[in-house]
Structure formats: C-alpha cells, structure tokens
Amino acid sequence: MKTLQIETASLSYPVFIGGGIRKHADELLSSLNLPMTKLFLITDEEVDKRYGEELYRLLQSKWPVKKVAVPSGEQAKSIDMFMKLQTEAIEFHLDRSSCILALGGGVVGDLAGFVASTFMRGIDYVQFPTTLLSHDSAVGGKVAINHPLGKNLIGAFHQPKAVIYDTECLRTLPEKEMRSGLAEVIKHAFIHDEAFLNDLLNINSIEEITNEQLNDMVYKGISIKEAIVSNDEREQGIRAYLNFGHTLGHAVEAEYGYGEITHGDAVALGMQFALFVSENVLNCPIDRKQTGSWLKKLGYPGQVKRDISTEALISRMMNDKKTRGGIIQFVLLDRIGSVRLHSFRSEEIERWLNMWRWRLEGDE
Ligand SMILES: NC(=O)c1ccc[n+]([C@@H]2O[C@H](COP(=O)([O-])OP(=O)(O)OC[C@H]3O[C@@H](n4cnc5c(N)ncnc54)[C@H](O)[C@@H]3O)[C@@H](O)[C@H]2O)c1
Structure with a gap:
C-alpha cells in the first residue's frame, strides 16, 4: 500500500492506495482517530452488488452502520436524492461526530460529500473511490449535485478526512x-x-x-x-x-x-x-x-x-x-x-x- 498526504490550507489528509486494501478498511478508518459515533455508508446499486455488502459487514463489527444504495448514474446527483439521504441520516440519528462513507465513483463521491458538507452544517466523510475517474474527484474537496439547468451548480468545498482507494475494484469496471x-x-x-x-x-x-x-x-x-x-x-x-x-x-x-x-x-x-x-x-x-x-x-x-x-x-x-x-x-x-x-x-x-x-x- 502507498500513502500520499494531501495538504491544503484548511486540512491535511491521507490517501491510501493499494490492491485489496478495502479488506482492511476497519483498521484504516480506526487509524484516523475520528470520533465516528455512527457510520453512514452511501454507495450506488452497481457498486453495492460487488463491494457494498462486504464493506458493510466488515464495519458493522466495530461501529453502528447504515447503508443506502442510490441508483447508479448521474441522475443520482439530484436534489431529491440529496433530501432522501438527509432524511435517512436524520432517522438514523447521525450526529455531529458521525462519519459518512462514500463508496463508488465520482457520482457517489460528489453526492455523499455534499450531504456530509451540509448535514448539521458539515460532518466528516471518507471517500472509497471505485472508478479510475474518481482519482480526480475523490481528492480536492469539491462536492456537488446537479440542477436541471446545469451540472454541479449546487455544491460546496468540503475536504474528506481520508481517501481509501482499493485499485483492485477497478478490475470490474466496464x-x-x-x-x-x-x-x-x-x-x-x-x-x-x-x-x-x-x-x-x-x-x-x-x-x-x-x-x-x-x-x-x-x-x-x-x-x-x-x-x-x-x-x-x-x-x-x-x-x-x-x-x-x-x-x-x-x-x-x-x-x-x-x-x-x-x-x-x-x-x-x-x-x-x-x-x-x-x-x-x-x-x-x-x-x-x-x-x-x-x-x-x-x-x-x-x-x-x-x-x-x-x-x-x-x-x-x-x-x-x-x-x-x-x-x-x-x-x-x-x-x-x-x-x-x-x-x-x-x-x-x-x-x-x-x-x-x-x-x-x-x-x-
Ligand atoms: N468533485 C470533483 O472534483 C469531480 C471531478 C471530476 C468528476 N466529478 C464528477 O464525477 C462524476 C463521474 O464519476 P464516474 O465517472 O466515476 O461515474 P460514476 O460514479 O457514475 O461511475 C460510473 C459507472 O460505473 C459503475 N461503477 C463504479 N465503480 C465500479 C466498479 N468498481 N466496478 C463496476 N462498476 C462500477 C457505477 O455504478 C456507474 O454505473 C460526474 O458526476 C462528475 O461531475 C467530480
């Protein structure tokens, strides 16, 4: 596994890169020393089939976790999906010390990151990128959803607390x-x-x-x-x-x-x-x-x-x-x-x- 440290004016966070590292996600998350009272795992249906359940089970042994899979594709970056996820977060009693996990490509990263940036004025989140494109989207802290009149028009700058990039997942990409x-x-x-x-x-x-x-x-x-x-x-x-x-x-x-x-x-x-x-x-x-x-x-x-x-x-x-x-x-x-x-x-x-x-x- 390789580790890169991202330094920004507002935050410094690690990016872990390696084949198979999702199997040690619990240890990697613990190493961040975040409060993590609860975890809210957001993924999409396609990624869920392959990696969602496995990650959910691994984390469940250590933390209270809720998992939601949104439909795959760009249409999930909508205000309706954003509201649905906020509702799920409230009903799961997520609090200011909880953490959102984004397991998927750029769509899930942008959507889950935007939910994290706004829920209770902003809580922690960690990216688990699963596409090659998300080497770009998972780092940098730009999070957003789309407006019917334009892409990424509603968003924020909100840096993740870490990026856990299992490159083995890229092997199942079309x-x-x-x-x-x-x-x-x-x-x-x-x-x-x-x-x-x-x-x-x-x-x-x-x-x-x-x-x-x-x-x-x-x-x-x-x-x-x-x-x-x-x-x-x-x-x-x-x-x-x-x-x-x-x-x-x-x-x-x-x-x-x-x-x-x-x-x-x-x-x-x-x-x-x-x-x-x-x-x-x-x-x-x-x-x-x-x-x-x-x-x-x-x-x-x-x-x-x-x-x-x-x-x-x-x-x-x-x-x-x-x-x-x-x-x-x-x-x-x-x-x-x-x-x-x-x-x-x-x-x-x-x-x-x-x-x-x-x-x-x-x-x-
Ligand atoms: N925030 C940023 O800085 C930034 C930068 C670039 C792009 N983006 C955003 O990223 C989005 C595009 O991201 P994307 O290309 O990753 O698309 P995506 O998240 O829609 O993923 C592409 C498809 O691959 C599937 N998939 C994901 N991982 C898989 C895996 N490991 N195996 C099999 N299938 C898998 C998904 O279900 C989806 O159908 C756009 O919304 C774009 O605006 C954001």
Missing part, C-alpha cells in the same frame, strides 16, 4: 468507464508531467493495462492534483489548470445529453481542441497527428458529432461557471507540462472551433 477515467489521467500528464505522458503513450489498448500501471496512474494522477490543489484550494488561480480539455468537454457533454457520451470521451475531444488552439496560438510543439491517432486507438472519439452546431457549443461555453463577463477562459499548453491560461472572446473561439472541425472533416 471498458467505457475505464476509458473515461483514463482521459483524466492523460489530462494530468499533459498539464504537469511529460515523462508520465510518454509512459502513457505506450498503452495500446484499455484491456492491456496492468495492475501495476493502474496503481501508477492513480498514484501519479493524485500526486499531480495534490500539487495543484494544495496551492489553490478554492480555485482562485492555478486550480483552473485542471480544466484543461474541460471548457469544450463540458459543452460537448451537455449538448450530446448526459449519458450519451462519457465525461472522459468529452474531455478527450476537449483536449484535442485545446491542443489545436495551443499549437496555433502559442506555437506549442506537439505532434497532434500522433496524439490524435493514439487517442483513437484507445477508443476515444476524434471529433464532435456533425449534427451538433458550433453555435450551440459556444452558447454552452458562455454559460460555463468559469466564463466571466462574456470572456471564455481556456487552458492551453505552451509545451507539455507547461500551462497558460488564455482569455478569448466568443467570436475568437467560434473561429478556432470551426477551423478545427473543418480540418478534421477535410482529413476524413
């Missing part, structure tokens, strides 16, 4: 979820670590990823996120670097409709566009053809569906949380591992986006 999480790993490499990116470029297919590579991806991905978040817990400055590929990615996700494209596939498109703009605006020396064909080999889409208009994507970007005063902030690279924030008027981005899309169509 390939598309593995690919989705890998996109965030690739993003971390692009913005911070060229050597890590070169290692990743040797991966030829999702199926061939070894346990050792998975452990390495989770460890390095979290280390990079920690390096950024510890300097900017509340997203005043360099935390924005983590949005590499996300400005267009979020717009694509929303225009396709949630569930129609994974977050990672949308981010992979966003990164390809950001690299195109980086090359043209900042002369970023990157072999985009090679990167594009590598991403394609891994199964990522190479371009946005034709029936989605550039105007619709721009309009989504204008409503993004990070857009201010009509200026769209883009995360670009002047080389791999070196980030530049660049502000664009919507007409400028529209021009680049059209150019990128036309060139790709020309290449077909």
Whole structure:
C-alpha cells in the first residue's frame, strides 16, 4: 500500500492506495482517530452488488452502520436524492461526530460529500473511490449535485478526512468507464508531467493495462492534483489548470445529453481542441497527428458529432461557471507540462472551433 498526504490550507489528509486494501478498511478508518459515533455508508446499486455488502459487514463489527444504495448514474446527483439521504441520516440519528462513507465513483463521491458538507452544517466523510475517474474527484474537496439547468451548480468545498482507494475494484469496471477515467489521467500528464505522458503513450489498448500501471496512474494522477490543489484550494488561480480539455468537454457533454457520451470521451475531444488552439496560438510543439491517432486507438472519439452546431457549443461555453463577463477562459499548453491560461472572446473561439472541425472533416 502507498500513502500520499494531501495538504491544503484548511486540512491535511491521507490517501491510501493499494490492491485489496478495502479488506482492511476497519483498521484504516480506526487509524484516523475520528470520533465516528455512527457510520453512514452511501454507495450506488452497481457498486453495492460487488463491494457494498462486504464493506458493510466488515464495519458493522466495530461501529453502528447504515447503508443506502442510490441508483447508479448521474441522475443520482439530484436534489431529491440529496433530501432522501438527509432524511435517512436524520432517522438514523447521525450526529455531529458521525462519519459518512462514500463508496463508488465520482457520482457517489460528489453526492455523499455534499450531504456530509451540509448535514448539521458539515460532518466528516471518507471517500472509497471505485472508478479510475474518481482519482480526480475523490481528492480536492469539491462536492456537488446537479440542477436541471446545469451540472454541479449546487455544491460546496468540503475536504474528506481520508481517501481509501482499493485499485483492485477497478478490475470490474466496464471498458467505457475505464476509458473515461483514463482521459483524466492523460489530462494530468499533459498539464504537469511529460515523462508520465510518454509512459502513457505506450498503452495500446484499455484491456492491456496492468495492475501495476493502474496503481501508477492513480498514484501519479493524485500526486499531480495534490500539487495543484494544495496551492489553490478554492480555485482562485492555478486550480483552473485542471480544466484543461474541460471548457469544450463540458459543452460537448451537455449538448450530446448526459449519458450519451462519457465525461472522459468529452474531455478527450476537449483536449484535442485545446491542443489545436495551443499549437496555433502559442506555437506549442506537439505532434497532434500522433496524439490524435493514439487517442483513437484507445477508443476515444476524434471529433464532435456533425449534427451538433458550433453555435450551440459556444452558447454552452458562455454559460460555463468559469466564463466571466462574456470572456471564455481556456487552458492551453505552451509545451507539455507547461500551462497558460488564455482569455478569448466568443467570436475568437467560434473561429478556432470551426477551423478545427473543418480540418478534421477535410482529413476524413
Ligand atoms: N468533485 C470533483 O472534483 C469531480 C471531478 C471530476 C468528476 N466529478 C464528477 O464525477 C462524476 C463521474 O464519476 P464516474 O465517472 O466515476 O461515474 P460514476 O460514479 O457514475 O461511475 C460510473 C459507472 O460505473 C459503475 N461503477 C463504479 N465503480 C465500479 C466498479 N468498481 N466496478 C463496476 N462498476 C462500477 C457505477 O455504478 C456507474 O454505473 C460526474 O458526476 C462528475 O461531475 C467530480
């Protein structure tokens, strides 16, 4: 097992990473020295089938525990589910010294974390991530639910007390979820670590990823996120670097409709566009053809569906949380591992986006 310590201005907490460590979750939780009068284990139905009951039984021998499994998928990050979980917490007589455990992917982590941030004005919670994508979401303390008008619009900053990451759980992930999480790993490499990116470029297919590579991806991905978040817990400055590929990615996700494209596939498109703009605006020396064909080999889409208009994507970007005063902030690279924030008027981005899309169509 490897341990990383996350240091933020408000808190310091450990991230335990290793294959099979869920079987020692009781010891790891005890080592945190939290009051833990009661535990409220929140998971989703898919994860519950595989790991929920096992963890519940292990913890029950030491603490009073209640387990609730929400339906799998993005729709669980709703105000109705949030209220249902608050009701369960009240009826189970959770108190200010109790602890919420989030067992699942980013959806469960965001939802359970938001419940923890608001129940009795905030109680402890611990993340048990089970997807590759949650190497990104479990660390950093951003928790949220969705509003029908937009994703993650209702949320808080609330750091977990620990992250217990059993990488063995990743072995049961469907390939598309593995690919989705890998996109965030690739993003971390692009913005911070060229050597890590070169290692990743040797991966030829999702199926061939070894346990050792998975452990390495989770460890390095979290280390990079920690390096950024510890300097900017509340997203005043360099935390924005983590949005590499996300400005267009979020717009694509929303225009396709949630569930129609994974977050990672949308981010992979966003990164390809950001690299195109980086090359043209900042002369970023990157072999985009090679990167594009590598991403394609891994199964990522190479371009946005034709029936989605550039105007619709721009309009989504204008409503993004990070857009201010009509200026769209883009995360670009002047080389791999070196980030530049660049502000664009919507007409400028529209021009680049059209150019990128036309060139790709020309290449077909
Ligand atoms: N808070 C943050 O900083 C942050 C960062 C990135 C993403 N997010 C959020 O994360 C969410 C996406 O997370 P996700 O991709 O992990 O999705 P997810 O939590 O919906 O999990 C994806 C699917 O995999 C299933 N699953 C989870 N673990 C499994 C396992 N070990 N074996 C088999 N199936 C398993 C789930 O039931 C689900 O169907 C989005 O809501 C996004 O907004 C948050």
